[in-house]
Amino acid sequence: MTGRNWFRRDVIIPLLFLGGFGYGLYFVWQKILEQPDLSDNRFLSYLLIACLAVYILLAFVTLRHAAASYSLERFNPGNPQSINRLMRMRRFGLSRQIAARMRNWAAPAEEISQWLSANNYKPAARTPHGRVFEKTRLFRLPGQPRHCDRIFLLEHDLLNVLVVDQLLRDSIKYIRQRTDAPSPRNLLILVMDRDDKVEAASAAAGVVNFLGKxxxxxxxxxxxxxxxxxLYYPIDRSLQPRSHRRFQDLMRLRLLHYLSKSPQQVRKPVQPTPVNQALIRSFKPMTRQSDHTEENDRD
Structure with missing residues (x-):
């Protein structure tokens, strides 16, 4: 991903080649039509039709590449213009009904916990800011531990891009430590309720820029x-397997479907999600250097 730059060689040069190829194909076609002997040649007609089909396919691929190159922007949390573009992107906006309903939630993390429990995800660990849910897969390889799908649900109202990056690193570290329950597919859901829209978007840049592999x-x-x-999510997931991208898309669509339910279905008395004590595992985020500094100052 790159920053926003409208004059990019990797986009302009393919468009110039596409235009030159199209003009050359049109020029040859016109010359053939001017010659009666050539215009009646069936072989040339089929050849030109094949060239036209190739040109249409080439145009589709080139234009798709150009659109993707301009949409895959790497947002800079320290650049106000970049953050303003992120805040204006419609793909991350929710409907007014969903937004109003969420603002009435007394405990957003508990609401989403109920949704995860309804989708057969079991609480497996507690964290300082939330919980870890797991869903065991049906099949496993002989001699291998059974794989699972793991979802981290964390709530933090003072998020910034550094905290988001730290939570992503902590989640990956926890995944690697759980050799008893490998989880190739994982998902982190961050819940934030912050007044300042700019600061919220700045924190979201850490999620939007995340490659996930x-x-x-x-x-x-x-x-x-x-x-x-x-609802923010990564834009560029080209490094991830297609099945993993489908898993993430499916969970996002299910969450949006849950959020779009009527108030009578969504608004229920919030009950703490029961946790099987036998499954509780410690998940301690890595201590940042600033934390050590504060402790030394106290001493």
């Missing part, structure tokens, strides 16, 4: 901005 699996990410009614 690491050695041993993938980690999808979503940031649910309760106060401003937006």
């Amino acid at each position: 690491f050695d041993g699996g993938t980690l999808g990410a979503m940031l649910l901005d309760i106060r401003h009614g937006r």
